[in-house]
Amino acid sequence: MxxxxxxxxxxxxxxxxxxxxxxxxxxxxxxxxxxxxxxxxxxxxxxxxxxxxxxxxxxxxxxxxxxxxxxxxxVLEVSDVGASYPHEVTYHPTCHSLRMLGVGDRPRRLLEQVRGLRLRELPHAEQCCGFGGTFAVKNADTSVAMGSDKVRHVRSTGAEVLVAGDSSCLMHLGGLMERQRAGVRTMHLAEVLAAQE
Structure with a gap:
């Protein structure tokens, strides 16, 4: 609202x-x-x-x-949560986490401690995915174009999984990648940190 x-x-x-x-x-x-x-x-x-x-x-x-x-x-001062996820992963830093909260590299630092995870650098990572809540509804063409740019960058990494900290971004990008049959899954950071593969 x-x-x-x-x-x-x-x-x-x-x-x-x-x-x-x-x-x-x-x-x-x-x-x-x-x-x-x-x-x-x-x-x-x-x-x-x-x-x-x-x-x-x-x-x-x-x-x-x-x-x-x-x-x-x-707060907890924990970087290694004991997760294991042996996959090729790329990370999308979401707009609100970067710009409103200043979360910085914290999610990446957590991912780097996950056993077996191979983190691939996402080109132009800090660019918006185009979702933005009602922005995606009111400006659908622009939203899809921005998302398509992000998906192109995701696919260029060769990663199996795109990780982010906001479900809205994952929903938007996951839908675009599914329609493109990109072969890249989306997962929330919390899911990866809970993984025991």
Missing amino acids: VNTGYLDEAVPAVRSFVSAFSGYDAVVTPSGSCAGSARHQHAIVARRSGDAGLAAAVAELSPKVYELSEFLLD
């Missing part, structure tokens, strides 16, 4: 988030987009609502929201 400009309509969702997660030491999400929304956009919505109590609750809760790789490396 926030990305589409419906800030007033987002107030009940922010209230629900605060109600569900207040009191916890940490809230961990396997999504840069979700973590970015909770850490940055919830404050905008709360201030706009005019409810000082909601704004205070969001200010207290937001710093406790972590994207998965941030939580593992920065």
